[in-house]
Amino acid sequence: MTIERPGPFTTELSAVTAVNRVLASEVRRAVASGSFPLVAGGNCNVALGMTAGLDTTQTAIVWFDAHGDFNTPQTTPSGFLDGMPLAMATGRAHGNAWARPMGGVDARAVVHVGARDLDPGEVEGLAAEDVHVVTCDDLRDGGLAAALAAVARRAARAYVHVDIDVLDLAVAPGVDFASPGGLAPAEVTAAVTAVAAVLPVAGVSVTAYDPQRDDEAGTTRTTGLDLMCELVDVVAHR
Numbered sequence: 001m002t003i004e005r006p007g008p009f010t011t012e013l014s015a016v017t018a019v020n021r022v023l024a025s026e027v028r029r030a031v032a033s034g035s036f037p038l039v040a041g042g043n044c045n046v047a048l049g050m051t052a053g054l055d056t057t058q059t060a061i062v063w064f065d066a067h068g069d070f071n072t073p074q075t076t077p078s079g080f081l082d083g084m085p086l087a088m089a090t091g092r093a094h095g096n097a098w099a100r101p102m103g104g105v106d107a108r109a110v111v112h113v114g115a116r117d118l119d120p121g122e123v124e125g126l127a128a129e130d131v132h133v134v135t136c137d138d139l140r141d142g143g144l145a146a147a148l149a150a151v152a153r154r155a156a157r158a159y160v161h162v163d164i165d166v167l168d169l170a171v172a173p174g175v176d177f178a179s180p181g182g183l184a185p186a187e188v189t190a191a192v193t194a195v196a197a198v199l200p201v202a203g204v205s206v207t208a209y210d211p212q213r214d215d216e217a218g219t220t221r222t223t224g225l226d227l228m229c230e231l232v233d234v235v236a237h238r
């Protein structure tokens with residue numbers, strides 16, 4: 001199914017919250033009927049509807065992204081709302097618009113994986129909120145396990161969010177804010193396999209594909225679709 005904004009556009013913030021309220025109720029409905037919520041989103045804001053639909057009090061977030069997505073209106077250098085979804089999902093940014101009415105995930109139940117392009121205010125915020133940050137190098141050094149063990153003590157299930165810009169530029173050029181030095185698809189799959197070994201994965205979102213930036217071979221689209229299939233396979237076989 002496709003989820004669209006329920007009313008006319010007024011502001012970006014109200015559009016994001018409106019569409020995510022619809023997404024949250026659809027996720028709730030899917031879970032209640034025994035279906036698995038798998039979302040292909042234009043940007044990372046879908047995390048709001050996913051977490052609210054899955055019950056924020058018992059859900060850990062494992063967030064794969066080259067960027068922090070942890071800015072607030074006070075720290076953002078760009079003003080982009082798309083740089084704030086993880087901060088909004090945890091109530092750090094725009095709390096009155098989202099987390100207070102809809103619920104926010106405890107930031108200590110969040111693992112951020114693959115960051116390599118953080119703004120200074122995000123580095124401070126991630127540390128201040130005790131988010132577990134696992135860089136690409138940390139991941140290769142086995143640093144994911146301790147972070148997962150810590151969040152598993154605070155949650156009954158995990159929501160896995162993959163911004164495909166976490167992948168290396170060479171395999172996923174079709175994103176708006178590409179950053180070199182990223183992960184291979186197999187590294188993401190292996191990391192999600194490790195998540196599923198610790199907590200049941202209750203929902204997956206894969207976001208931020210921009211067809212206008214993809215190459216002629218459709219490298220990112222192909223990689224993204226393959227990755228979604230593999231992630232569902234990983235999650236379904238637990």
Ligand SMILES: [Mn+2]
Pocket residue numbers: 044065067069163208
């Ligand atoms: Mn993102």
